Amino acid sequence: MIGFVERTGHRVLQVASHTGYAVLLAADGFYWVRSAWQKREVIFQQVLICGVLSLPVVLLVAIFSGMVLALQTGMEMAKFGVEGQIGKIVAASMCREMGPIMTAIIIAGRVGSAMAAELGTMKVSEEIDALEVMSISPVRFLVMPRLLALTLMCPVLTAYADLVGTLGGAVVGFYQLRIPYPEYFRNALDVLVPMDIISGLIKATVFGVVIATVGCSQGLQAENGAEGVGRATRNSVVIAFILVIIFNYFLTSITRHFF
Amino acid sequence: MIEFVNVHKTLGDRKVLDGLTFRVERGETFVIIGRSGCGKSVTFKHLVGLLKPDAGSIRVEGQETTRFRPREMLELRHRFGMLFQSAALLNWLTVEENVALPLREHTRLPPSEILLRAHAKLDLVDLRDAARKMPSELSGGMKKRAGLARALVREPQIVLYDEPTAGLDPVMSARINRLVRDMQGRLGLTSIMVTHDMESAYAVADRIGMLYNGRLIEVGTPDQVRKTQNPIVRQFITGSLEGPLGD
Ligand SMILES: Nc1ncnc2c1ncn2[C@@H]1O[C@H](COP(=O)(O)OP(=O)(O)O)[C@@H](O)[C@H]1O
């Protein structure tokens, strides 16, 4: 019993200290955005890695998400003869929920984990220490470009996913439900208020910050050689997933409350 | 002048430094010898503020560094050049970019001048031909030398060498030893070297200290150390199997 309490207490403290570390790291990272211009090459490189190279995966996932969404709801709606409205459902759910979440999950798995692995490897091979001894801030040098790139690219990728998913829905709508494209898109545009898209993009921005922060902080706290790097990588994905899902709920409830 | 006074540090459940005390004069080359895992690298990490002692005091030029604020620590580190045991080159930069990095980050010199200085240091360690290579294309010894060039590129006053000759062939080791001596002679650098290569220790040291169980059990000139009566030191420097050092 005591052992259990002790272990739980220890765990809680550990989580608290990791959280504190991550929050400070993000704050420090954004502080260094003021030297973004000097680091533009690295930032550009990160934008390329996390943004452009993620496009094919996002394309695949988003298109099939939109398709299955149209299929499932369309079949049900057909029972009531309102499958013509399918464009509304697909567009609204892509922009509000599916787009941001799908993109975040892809980015966490593809980019966040790579950040943890990369920085973790540097940590355990003394490269981070070497930077510190050279009076080069690892946050300015490594974290800021990654944080900034993801914060910018997450909404961009999300907008792309929104678009592609809606198109996927249109294709299914046409071939499976016999809904002409003009009708589909008229419905889609009908239901979408700018706030749907904007709220989704705000979410995506937050997710970008969360994923980069978790990836970098896990990496920088890696210990014990290759095994530690593996653990940091795995943790970064799991923690980012959980945080994205939790943040998503609260962001939805906030935007719903205000708009 | 660098001074450790009664420094204690426990890492995990192991007491790594246990009352470590020593003093290195300005312009001196001090060599710390000791077995693998005895805390030599940990000692260096205390000196540059990567680790904080649990107790005790560390002074550089009379300043107590253990109570330094981050900004003061940053200033202090400008005076240090450190060669890491693993060389710690950034693997996505070429050798010359690695060497140029400290200048690029801390000076406003034009890129051509930075490159010139980086190449001068690469010449010093005989790596000019590998300037455009990536660290992954280098042997262990070449990485070490590149790390050395990087440690020297900012012309530091104090240089820390963590096993500079490990993994080098005897000829290259001799070259590095001479380089260390030369720089001390020409530039009046204060150097601390950590090694278990006795040949290198004898070649460069003004004084040698042996780290054992978290403290220096013997300090003296190379000649004094050669003639030591301490059985532990004797066994270590002669590399014999028989003696008080366990396995
Ligand atoms: N960050 C750390 N956490 C826990 N133990 C460490 C850490 N760094 C070093 N140690 C331990 O301290 C001891 C001394 O390490 P080190 O100074 O690297 O030895 P060496 O004399 O070979 O350079 C070793 O037993 C090592 O396992």
Ligand SMILES: [Mg+2]
């Ligand atoms: Mg060592």
